[in-house]
Amino acid sequence: MRYRAAMTEILQHSVPYDVMVPLPLPGVRPLGDDPWILVDEAYGAQMQRRAALLAGSRDRVLYLEEGARAAAVELLHAVLDLLRSRFDAQFQVSAQEVVRPDGVRVPIDAGDPLHTLGQLVQEDFCILQKRGEEHVMTGAVLCFPAGWWLKDKAGRPLSGIHEPVASYDETMTRRVQRLFDGVQHGRGMWRFNALWYQDPELHQPELPPMAGRDVRGPETCDYLRSERQCILRLPVSDAVVFSIHSFVLKSPNRQG
Numbered sequence: 001m002r003y004r005a006a007m008t009e010i011l012q013h014s015v016p017y018d019v020m021v022p023l024p025l026p027g028v029r030p031l032g033d034d035p036w037i038l039v040d041e042a043y044g045a046q047m048q049r050r051a052a053l054l055a056g057s058r059d060r061v062l063y064l065e066e067g068a069r070a071a072a073v074e075l076l077h078a079v080l081d082l083l084r085s086r087f088d089a090q091f092q093v094s095a096q097e098v099v100r101p102d103g104v105r106v107p108i109d110a111g112d113p114l115h116t117l118g119q120l121v122q123e124d125f126c127i128l129q130k131r132g133e134e135h136v137m138t139g140a141v142l143c144f145p146a147g148w149w150l151k152d153k154a155g156r157p158l159s160g161i162h163e164p165v166a167s168y169d170e171t172m173t174r175r176v177q178r179l180f181d182g183v184q185h186g187r188g189m190w191r192f193n194a195l196w197y198q199d200p201e202l203h204q205p206e207l208p209p210m211a212g213r214d215v216r217g218p219e220t221c222d223y224l225r226s227e228r229q230c231i232l233r234l235p236v237s238d239a240v241v242f243s244i245h246s247f248v249l250k251s252p253n254r255q256g
Contacts, residue, residue, distance in 0.1 A: 009200045010045040011223075015247045019194040019226050026176055028231070031188035035086045036230040037079065037121050038245050044102040046122045046202065046246075050143045053203055054118050060205070061143045062114055063154040064127075068138035071127050071239035072113040078234065079117060080108070091120075114141040126242040128180065134158050135180045135240055144202040144246045146195060146225060179231065180240050188232035196221035200248050218251045 016038070023029075053061050064072055083091040083098065092099035098106045098120055106119045117125060118141040127139035134157035142150045153161045158180065159173045183189055197204075200223045218224065228245040 008049060008202070010042055010049060010202060010248065011200065012040055012042045012247045012249055015192075015224075015226050015228075015249065017192055017228070019192060019224065022194075023191070025172060026179065027191040028179060028189045029191070031190045031230060031232075034190075035082060036188055036190070036232055036243055037082055037087070037123055038228065039087060039090055039101065039122070040247075042248075043100075043122060046144075047100065047102065047104070047119070049202055050118055050122075053143045054115060058115070061150065061203075062118070062141055063137075063150055064114055064139040065155065068127050068129060068239070069113070071129065071234060071237035072117075072139050073110050074234045074237050074239070075125060075127065075241055076108075076110065076113040076117055079120060083120070114139060117141055118143060122245055124244040124246070126244075128158070128240045128242060130181075130238070131157070134177055137161060138239075142244075144244070145205045146227065146246070147204060147206070149205045183231050183233050183240060185233045185235040188230055190228060190230045192229065193227050195225040195227075196251065197223045197225050197248075199223070200225075202246055202248065221251050224249045224251050 080093055080098070084093045090101040095108070097108055100106060100120070104119075106116065109116050114125070124142045124144055125140065126137055126142065128135040129138045130136075136155065136157050137153055138155070140150055140154065158176055179189070196217050198221055224247075226247045226249075228247070230241075230243045230245075232241050232243070233239070234241060
């Protein structure tokens, strides 16, 4: 059965980078001192949407292999540490719970680390671990997919995850694998994309022909969707984390 997204409009006012300046693939740059988590004006509405998906569609938005559980717990604690150090004016973090900027209290459950993460921040997270020659997706909380099903990518290597992206040829496969091999703890990387949609719904694992992405761009589409994607390494498990912060704005030609 095909999934049909609801027309839920949750918008930001701006994106903190210039999406109209394309970069050569894979388009990564050093993260520097910038945090790999963002909190923006859509926080409350996005978190409500996440809560609905986690409650009603858990099997569609969460995946965790038992061998990745330690990495998921490590990621949870890394996010909690970042909230304490960089977002202490917005989040109240104790040993038992987190009080979010919107006042919602989230119990810290290390037994269900990705579900806890999905209730704390706007980012989606994918955990990738080296198996043989490639990194494999071994865990994820993915509430806001842009044109892909988690079940289709879970447990697959990087080369399989990016099928059937036309630009992801053998050369690009090697370049991205070298990137994942080389990323160091404390020296994260980031990139962005720009996608044009007719439907602003954040949870879009499929792209219906008349409601999804439109390759013609801003001239004919109502919404710009951009993902700020960060790549970082966890020091204990050595897993690589791929985080995704989703922005949806009115297309420049549709504002006003």
